[in-house]
Amino acid sequence: MFGMLLEGFGAVFTDPLSIIMIFIGTTVGIVFGALPGLTTVAGLSMFLPITYAMSSGTGLSMLTAIYIGGMSGGLISAILLNIPGTPSSIATCFDGSPMAKNGQAGRALGLAVFASLIGTAISLLVMVVLSPTLANLTIKFGPWEYFSVTVFALTLISSLTGKSIVKGLLSALFGMMFATVGLSPIDSAKRFTFGSLQLTSGFNLLAVLVGLYAISEVLSTAGSEQQKAQVREYKMRGLGFTLKDIKGQGINFVRSSLIGLGIGILPGIGGSTSNIIAYSVAKTSSKHPEKFGTGIPDGIIASEASNNASIGGAMIPLLTLGIPGDGATAILLGGFMLHGMQPGPLLFQSNGATVYQIFASMILSMIVMALVMYLGMRVIVKILKVPANILLPLIVVLCAIGAYALNNRVFDMWGLILFGVIGLAMSKAGIPAPPFILGFILESAFETNLRRGLEYSNGNFLEVFTRPISATFLVLAIVSLAATLYKQYKPKKATSEE
Amino acid sequence: MNKANKKELGVGIFFAVLSIFYIAESRNVSTFTPFGNRGLDSQSIPAMIGWLSIALSAILIVSTILKDRKERKGSVEQQEQICDPDQVACIDPPKGAKLQGILQVVPLKLMLSLLFLFFYFLFYQRIGFILSSIFYLLSQSFLLTEKGKRKKWALFIILFSIGVSVLIYFIFTRYFTLFLPRGILG
Numbered sequence: 001m002f003g004m005l006l007e008g009f010g011a012v013f014t015d016p017l018s019i020i021m022i023f024i025g026t027t028v029g030i031v032f033g034a035l036p037g038l039t040t041v042a043g044l045s046m047f048l049p050i051t052y053a054m055s056s057g058t059g060l061s062m063l064t065a066i067y068i069g070g071m072s073g074g075l076i077s078a079i080l081l082n083i084p085g086t087p088s089s090i091a092t093c094f095d096g097s098p099m100a101k102n103g104q105a106g107r108a109l110g111l112a113v114f115a116s117l118i119g120t121a122i123s124l125l126v127m128v129v130l131s132p133t134l135a136n137l138t139i140k141f142g143p144w145e146y147f148s149v150t151v152f153a154l155t156l157i158s159s160l161t162g163k164s165i166v167k168g169l170l171s172a173l174f175g176m177m178f179a180t181v182g183l184s185p186i187d188s189a190k191r192f193t194f195g196s197l198q199l200t201s202g203f204n205l206l207a208v209l210v211g212l213y214a215i216s217e218v219l220s221t222a223g224s225e226q227q228k229a230q231v232r233e234y235k236m237r238g239l240g241f242t243l244k245d246i247k248g249q250g251i252n253f254v255r256s257s258l259i260g261l262g263i264g265i266l267p268g269i270g271g272s273t274s275n276i277i278a279y280s281v282a283k284t285s286s287k288h289p290e291k292f293g294t295g296i297p298d299g300i301i302a303s304e305a306s307n308n309a310s311i312g313g314a315m316i317p318l319l320t321l322g323i324p325g326d327g328a329t330a331i332l333l334g335g336f337m338l339h340g341m342q343p344g345p346l347l348f349q350s351n352g353a354t355v356y357q358i359f360a361s362m363i364l365s366m367i368v369m370a371l372v373m374y375l376g377m378r379v380i381v382k383i384l385k386v387p388a389n390i391l392l393p394l395i396v397v398l399c400a401i402g403a404y405a406l407n408n409r410v411f412d413m414w415g416l417i418l419f420g421v422i423g424l425a426m427s428k429a430g431i432p433a434p435p436f437i438l439g440f441i442l443e444s445a446f447e448t449n450l451r452r453g454l455e456y457s458n459g460n461f462l463e464v465f466t467r468p469i470s471a472t473f474l475v476l477a478i479v480s481l482a483a484t485l486y487k488q489y490k491p492k493k494a495t496s497e498e
Numbered sequence: 499m500n501k502a503n504k505k506e507l508g509v510g511i512f513f514a515v516l517s518i519f520y521i522a523e524s525r526n527v528s529t530f531t532p533f534g535n536r537g538l539d540s541q542s543i544p545a546m547i548g549w550l551s552i553a554l555s556a557i558l559i560v561s562t563i564l565k566d567r568k569e570r571k572g573s574v575e576q577q578e579q580i581c582d583p584d585q586v587a588c589i590d591p592p593k594g595a596k597l598q599g600i601l602q603v604v605p606l607k608l609m610l611s612l613l614f615l616f617f618y619f620l621f622y623q624r625i626g627f628i629l630s631s632i633f634y635l636l637s638q639s640f641l642l643t644e645k646g647k648r649k650k651w652a653l654f655i656i657l658f659s660i661g662v663s664v665l666i667y668f669i670f671t672r673y674f675t676l677f678l679p680r681g682i683l684g
Binding site: 174387408447 | 505527528530537540543547558605607608611615616619622623627631635651658670677678679
């Protein structure tokens, strides 16, 4: 494994273009993460077409670099503007902003970058060690195992995202409906094409992703009143903090990173949830919980270590099962497919060298992220002042190139508008988007494996319960649904009793 | 019914109607089972998705109605103590209130942004990437700029739109070997 990783480093360091793209990708990610209203997903959507002409290793290295940079960039606006650049940095505001308000913005930034570095390092280490082992395990999966994993992922994401489980499940089914447009798996029957030749190939995953995340984001920002926030002044010498600041924080670093890693593995809830949970855990297990929220290092470390640790976590199911952990990894899945690679158990066998090149580039991106943040903070802070009226239209133009370049047809661009409007309507109606995306992505695997499983077992569905792995995942799916229903019913009961 | 419940009911009805249409359309899908039907065919999964959606929409609609009834019951009890319906005067809504209401849900900037996007994609291939992008960047940037600051920004936006469109075209077609439509400039 480590020999392959060394070969991956060799591939990265012998290709100057790869190093340049990692640097550009990380910087772009940081800027997108730092700008409130823009997310890592928008950055990935925008830069995906640029990777078309690159080799798969270089292109995917750039995309993963944007992912790492984007997850970290949010801390800048959280500390200097008191506005989280991404949902992953919400908890960073709690202590980062008060610390900056007390005239210690440089210390807050320094600590947050260091915590991001440690969180990313721990999660990447686990990802490198665990992914090949899990891939070896999942290679033995048959149709029933795959079917039950997809059911588990869909029910889990529907229960964990949004406030209502019914709306979460409806969102997943809505996504599955769009995925059934085109030719059916196994027997290639035309479905819901309404006589259109264009619809026969179905909706392109990238058009759906970019429309749902990037275009709807631009439309939503266009429809809202822009608020300008004051960027706080800061001074940062060296790393910005002293050894005294991180003394006794070892457990906080490791615990928060593990929380981020664990949550990142679950589909649909990445850094946006892990930072709040890690912050709460750090507060409840602290000897001085009353100091949280006043600008102490503990809160900043918990939030930033956990959100960055979800990167490695989200990559594990993507690489081993082909199931994305969050919106950004859903775009990465599209990136893998565009470069002719199918994430899943066979990925390590069929494209092992490229996968280890990506691992190596992610480790390099992590170091570049810290260097860019420490050395280039002044420039990034200046970019925070770039107005939305210039930036948003440019994002649309680049996303349109991405959609058009897929098949050189305008049909995929109409998909951007369709899914952009759907994404906007869903957000206004309080319907979570992640289940929709996962439903769209997993429908094919769900249908193919269910049909194959039934054919192998002569139509006997109960066989799914006779296999330990598939039975376990189905039981987990039922438990996650039941637990969410109980959680949603419990507060109502409590209030009605009052 | 309050705003939140109306929204929930709207979501439920939308999904119910969509599911009915989806199930009806799934019956037109051709099936192919040369070795006998031992499992599912190409109609089965869409039908399963459709029926599950109907069931969930029904749950959403019924639970919203029940929730609304419960809330209304509580508010009527409260209202009975503080309000005399005979003394409530009917006041006509102010002029333009309806339009204001629509604009609150779908802001003008959002509608115009969608329109610009529609025309951008419509003319993308016909007049080419460079021209369509210049027009799109110009119109969208002006739309997003505050009214009072448009004059100040005008020159920058014009130069930016032209410069960026030409630059992107050359970078993508020359260095990233992507095909972008030339349109009338070709």
